[in-house]
Amino acid sequence: MSVCPDCGMEKELCVCDSMAKAEQTITVKIDTRSYNKEMTIVEGFDNEVNLDTLSSKLKSKLACGGTAKDGHIELQGNHTHRIKDVLVKEGFERSAINVK
Template identity: 45%
Template sequence: MPEICPTCGLPKDICACEEIAQEQQRIKVFSQRRTFGKKVTVVEGMDEGEVNLEEIASKLKKNLACGGTVKEGRIELQGDHESRVKEMLVNMGFSSDTIDLE
C-alpha cells in the first residue's frame, strides 16, 4: 500500500501539495550591488517549509551557469539574471502573477 501524504490525504506519488504551495508563494526577484561593484540577483519570499530552496537554487545555478547560495531563506545568484530567473521559475511551476521583478 502506498504512503499517504499527511497534508492532502492523497498517495505520495500523486500528492499535489508542492504544486499548490508554489502557486501561493509571493516571490520578489531583484538585483543588488555588492562589494567591488559585483551584481547579485536575489530571489526571496519562498517558504522553506513548502518548497526545497536548495533544489531550486541548484536548478537555477545550473541553467544560468553561475554560482550562488541559499542564505536566510533566500537564494542569491552571482550576476544580473532578473528576467531569466522569472522565466525559469515559471517553467518550474510558479505562477507568473506572483513573481515581482524590482
Template identity: 45%
Template sequence: MAQDEFSRITGLPDDLGIDADLQRTHQVLTVRVDTRRYGKPVTVVAGFDGDTDVKALASDLKRTLACGGTVEDGEIELQGNHLQRVPDLLRERGYDTER
C-alpha cells in the same frame, strides 16, 4: 485508505502530489538585483514559504544559468544580473513572481 492519507487542502489522495503544486502557485516570489562588494551584481529570489526545498531549486537555477550562488536566510542568491531570465525560469517551475 486512512484519513491521514488524504490532503488537508484538496481532500484528494496524497499520492497525487497536488499539494506541492498548489503551494507553489500560492507563493509570490520577489526577484531583485543587489550590488555586493566591488560592485558585483547578485540576483536575489525571496518569498519562499517553509515547505519549499530552496536548496534544490537554487541548485537547479545555478545549473541552468551556469553561475554560482548560495542560499542564505531562505533566499536564493545567484552571482550576476539574471533579472531577465530568472522570473521566466521560476514560472516554468510553477512559481508566481514579481519584480
C-alpha cells in the same frame, strides 16, 4: 506505499508542492556586493518549497553560482532578464513574480 502527511494522498499523487508554488509572491531584486559585483536575490518562498533543490535548478539553468540561505536564494550576477521564465517553468505563477 507512502502517504503525504499534509494532504493524506499517496506521495506519487501529492500536489502539495505545486499548490504551494502557485500561491506565493516571489520578489526578485539586485544587490550590489563588494567590488561592485551584482547578486540576484530571489525571496518570498514558503516553508513548503525546498530551497536547496530550487537553488540547484536555478544555478544550472542560469549557468551561475549561488546559494540558498535564510529563506532566500542568492545567484551570482544579474539574471533579472531570464529569472521569470525559469521560475515559471519550475511551477510558479508568472503574475506572482515581481522583478525589481
